[in-house]
Amino acid sequence: MSRREGSLEDPQADSSVSLLPHLEAKIRQTHSLAHLLTKYAEQLLQEYVQLQGDPFGLPSFSPPRLPVAGLSAPAPSHAGLPVHERLRLDAAALAALPPLLEVVRRHQAELNPRAPRLLRRLEDAARQARALGAAVEALLAALGAANRGPRAEPPAATASAASAAGVFPAKILGLRVCGLYREWLSRTEGDLGQLLPGGPA
Amino acid sequence: MGLESNQGTEREEGEGRRTRQLRPGIFSFDTQMPLLSLACLAQVPAEPRSRPRVPHLRPAPVDPATASQGRRVRGRLRFRPGRRVSRVGAWRTPSPGLRPRFHLSCPGPAPTWLNQARLCLADPEHLDPGDDGTGEEWVKLLGALRALWGQLPFPEVKDVGKAWGRGNSRRIAKRKDEPPPLLPLLLLCVLGAPQAGSGAHTAVISPQDPTLLIGSSLLATCSVHGDPPGATAEGLYWTLNGRRLPPELSRVLNASTLALALANLNGSRQQSGDNLVCHARDGSILAGSCLYVGLPPEKPVNISCWSKNMKDLTCRWTPGAHGETFLHTNYSLKYKLRWYGQDNTCEEYHTVGPHSCHIPKDLALFTPYEIWVEATNRLGSARSDVLTLDILDVVTTDPPPDVHVSRVGGLEDQLSVRWVSPPALKDFLFQAKYQIRYRVEDSVDWKVVDDVSNQTSCRLAGLKPGTVYFVQVRCNPFGIYGSKKAGIWSEWSHPTAASTPRSERSGPGGGACEPRGGEPSSGPVRRELKQFLGWLKKHAYCSNLSFRLYDQWRAWMQKSHKTRNQHRTRGSCPRADGARREVLPDKL
Numbered sequence: 001m002s003r004r005e006g007s008l009e010d011p012q013a014d015s016s017v018s019l020l021p022h023l024e025a026k027i028r029q030t031h032s033l034a035h036l037l038t039k040y041a042e043q044l045l046q047e048y049v050q051l052q053g054d055p056f057g058l059p060s061f062s063p064p065r066l067p068v069a070g071l072s073a074p075a076p077s078h079a080g081l082p083v084h085e086r087l088r089l090d091a092a093a094l095a096a097l098p099p100l101l102e103v104v105r106r107h108q109a110e111l112n113p114r115a116p117r118l119l120r121r122l123e124d125a126a127r128q129a130r131a132l133g134a135a136v137e138a139l140l141a142a143l144g145a146a147n148r149g150p151r152a153e154p155p156a157a158t159a160s161a162a163s164a165a166g167v168f169p170a171k172i173l174g175l176r177v178c179g180l181y182r183e184w185l186s187r188t189e190g191d192l193g194q195l196l197p198g199g200p201a
Numbered sequence: 202m203g204l205e206s207n208q209g210t211e212r213e214e215g216e217g218r219r220t221r222q223l224r225p226g227i228f229s230f231d232t233q234m235p236l237l238s239l240a241c242l243a244q245v246p247a248e249p250r251s252r253p254r255v256p257h258l259r260p261a262p263v264d265p266a267t268a269s270q271g272r273r274v275r276g277r278l279r280f281r282p283g284r285r286v287s288r289v290g291a292w293r294t295p296s297p298g299l300r301p302r303f304h305l306s307c308p309g310p311a312p313t314w315l316n317q318a319r320l321c322l323a324d325p326e327h328l329d330p331g332d333d334g335t336g337e338e339w340v341k342l343l344g345a346l347r348a349l350w351g352q353l354p355f356p357e358v359k360d361v362g363k364a365w366g367r368g369n370s371r372r373i374a375k376r377k378d379e380p381p382p383l384l385p386l387l388l389l390c391v392l393g394a395p396q397a398g399s400g401a402h403t404a405v406i407s408p409q410d411p412t413l414l415i416g417s418s419l420l421a422t423c424s425v426h427g428d429p430p431g432a433t434a435e436g437l438y439w440t441l442n443g444r445r446l447p448p449e450l451s452r453v454l455n456a457s458t459l460a461l462a463l464a465n466l467n468g469s470r471q472q473s474g475d476n477l478v479c480h481a482r483d484g485s486i487l488a489g490s491c492l493y494v495g496l497p498p499e500k501p502v503n504i505s506c507w508s509k510n511m512k513d514l515t516c517r518w519t520p521g522a523h524g525e526t527f528l529h530t531n532y533s534l535k536y537k538l539r540w541y542g543q544d545n546t547c548e549e550y551h552t553v554g555p556h557s558c559h560i561p562k563d564l565a566l567f568t569p570y571e572i573w574v575e576a577t578n579r580l581g582s583a584r585s586d587v588l589t590l591d592i593l594d595v596v597t598t599d600p601p602p603d604v605h606v607s608r609v610g611g612l613e614d615q616l617s618v619r620w621v622s623p624p625a626l627k628d629f630l631f632q633a634k635y636q637i638r639y640r641v642e643d644s645v646d647w648k649v650v651d652d653v654s655n656q657t658s659c660r661l662a663g664l665k666p667g668t669v670y671f672v673q674v675r676c677n678p679f680g681i682y683g684s685k686k687a688g689i690w691s692e693w694s695h696p697t698a699a700s701t702p703r704s705e706r707s708g709p710g711g712g713a714c715e716p717r718g719g720e721p722s723s724g725p726v727r728r729e730l731k732q733f734l735g736w737l738k739k740h741a742y743c744s745n746l747s748f749r750l751y752d753q754w755r756a757w758m759q760k761s762h763k764t765r766n767q768h769r770t771r772g773s774c775p776r777a778d779g780a781r782r783e784v785l786p787d788k789l
Contacts, residue, residue: 053471054443055478061443064486111473113529166409167474168489 023142027195030135034189037128041182044121048178051112052171063172071096071180074187083194084145087136090188094133097181098126104174111167125181136188139195403427404437404479404487412493412579415527418464423479423488425457434459436482441492442475466494468527495527497581501556501574504588507595507689510625511681514564514592516547517557518574521583530578534558539569539589564592566682597689598623598678601635601657606672606699613666613702619658620674623691632680636690637661642669642698667703671696 049056065073071093078086105122112118404425413419423437437459439446446461454460459479469475474491481487499521506516516534534547547558564570570592574585601620609615618637626633635653639661640646653659664670673696679688 051471052473053476055440055476058443062485113531114472166489167491168410168476168478171473171476171491172489 023139024197026139026142027192030132030139031189031192031196033132033135034185034192037132038182038185038189040121040128041125041178041185044118044125045178045182047115047118047121048108048174051108051115051118052175056171056175063175066169066172066176068100068173068176068180071100073180073183078187083191084140084143086191087140087188088145090184090191091133091136091140093180093184094129094136094188097129097133097177097184100177101126101129101181104177107170107174111170129181129185132185132188136192139192406477406479406488406490408490410474410491410493412495412528413466414580415468415494415496416465417494418462419466419492421461421463421477421490422454423459423461425459425481425487433457437487438480438482440476440478440480442470466492468496468525469494472527472529493528493579495578495580496525498526498530498576498578498583500583501532501576501585504572504574504585506572506588506590507597508564508592509596510598510623511566511592511596512625513562514560514570514595515553515557516560516572516574517553518585520556520576526578526580528578528580530576532556533575533577534572535575536560536570536572538565539571566592591684593682593684594686595689596626596678596681596684598626598676598691600691600694601674601676602694604672604674604694604697606670606697608699608702609660611702613704614662614664616661616664616670616672616699616701617658618661618672618674620694622657623676623678626678626681629678629681634677634679634688635659636675636677637672638693639670639672641665642671664701666701669698669700671698673697 055061074089074093078089081089101122105119105126108115108122109119404423407422407424411419421439423434423439425434425437434453434455434457437451438448439451439459439461441463446463450462452460452462461477469492474493476489477492478489479487501518501520502522503519504516505518506514508514514536518532518534520530520532532550534550535544536547537544547560549559549561551557552559568591569589572588572590576583576585601623603619603621605619607617607619609617616639620635622633633655635656637650637653637659638647639650640648650659650661661670661672673693675693676691677688678691679686681688
């Protein structure tokens, strides 16, 4: 965030006038970040399926949508929720993604050790999800809609179950996590877009 | 594995027992299990004084060169006309690399009713799946026999103990505490491990993630289970890397198990493993297993190492002759002091290419190191030959810095090159060699000046006037600390450019239209000189001026140039101290 934004809690500022441009700039910035990360997530998914081999890259591939511990796909009812609630869910999902992405990165370090770009993308994705999640939470705080009470820690993703089940389930898990990453980033971008001036919110 | 069907016909006998009549023919199968016996219990018609015809088990003809490696361990033949007979044989298979085949033949035309096929392992140690894969062979063979004989009652593994007497039973019993005995494993791979379900059917593929040699075969099973029960193998099919496999490769083993037989496997398409998937009738994925098919690594070769400025060591190697193993192969560079010390492992890989490693810390001088590379993948490992070297014998250095190229006065065909001795080794380079290379700007052909002795300047001659040249210099710190080795050339310095002076009659506007062949003084220059000499005769008191004198002067110049050029182009470069002063002949 630019230093020029100043502090949202500056008591000297006229909150009703000076906060709004800052907040709007912050929303725009976070929305742009989400937009950029959505593109990166798409590239990550493409590279992931390519390295797992067919049928992962085939259009007809329909893997079982196994549940992932600690994270689910955006519900169909998500779009009908108030924007603040949606952003809270987005932030929670973005906080749950980094450990899952790390699990996938560890699997892929064994399966595709000569794919440094994929491993780097997975590592970057975890950091970027964390950064975007923090940005969304900061926005919610600025909007006065932050979660009250202690934030629930995302459950530690366990790699051992997937590893013990075999390589193919580990590939499926990675596909699922990369897919969820893309879905939640896209959802976050959409939800932030509704906060922009001119948006429905 | 041969699966030539010989299912014959079936009939019911008393007490719910079924038997199957074998058609005349041969069922053949092969296995890698070291000890194998197959007992076939059959009933033959009661024909007194006739030779009973019984199913016959024998090793298939093998390569005569290896036939001596197999030997019959035990065999006995019992038969009682009119009653069940059995023929038991046991053969020790040759070394694991070979795949012996056994033929089970049914003599005809008299009916021979096969009551039971019993497969026994003579050596209980091979009940354990172990690392040699014989457990998998056991499962594969069972699967093959089941596929062939369908619903024939088949013995459980527990019968093995009975078959081999108390001694072996004790050995089998002793293994109960060992890694999982075969029976539970067998059940596991046939029935499949239950998975958390939501009412949908799931499945288990066996084997999970096997590693196989190129050209080998695989027998896999997909066992469906689900909640509520009633999962069926009907309609299941296989895909490999997204392609549906022909139905003739599959066979229903039982109501819930579909088997697949693949032969002569190709190398894996991707290093993460080939995706073998079991699908339900509607195409949904029930289970998957990744196949790793490849080759063990070859011995790495051509290890070469060099030390930059005596501070580190970088090594490079080439993978074995066949190169591609289709499996991820890990290379590890190891090193140790020859006379003492423990093995160390290099940690910084891919520094100068995919098969390289850099050891950054200070290394001992004046003592030899042993260096080797170990290659490992899922199918095995290989170790290179050991390279022994002293760091001082493989020293190289950075390129000479501060390379300057300048004109030599007005000489059109010469350039002066100066450089600085590499600073890291400047205190040690008593015998360093240098090499210079240069090329015309728009050419790719370099000319090399060899054997520039231990000096830091050189003059290039015989160049074209008015031409831009690129010049590079490199250094070989041979003989450092008395090393007798040839030394290793540094990289070339960054190209430095300079241009030779143009000829006097290069034309208006500096255009390069003059022919460059022949003597530089030919053509227009000579014409102008003639005019000048004529003018001098008329207006000056130089009556002896003539072209003859001019030619003598040029000949003298060329002779002195030629002497210097011979040294320069053939690898020696006399020390040049500043600009060369030209001395004209006295007579002019």
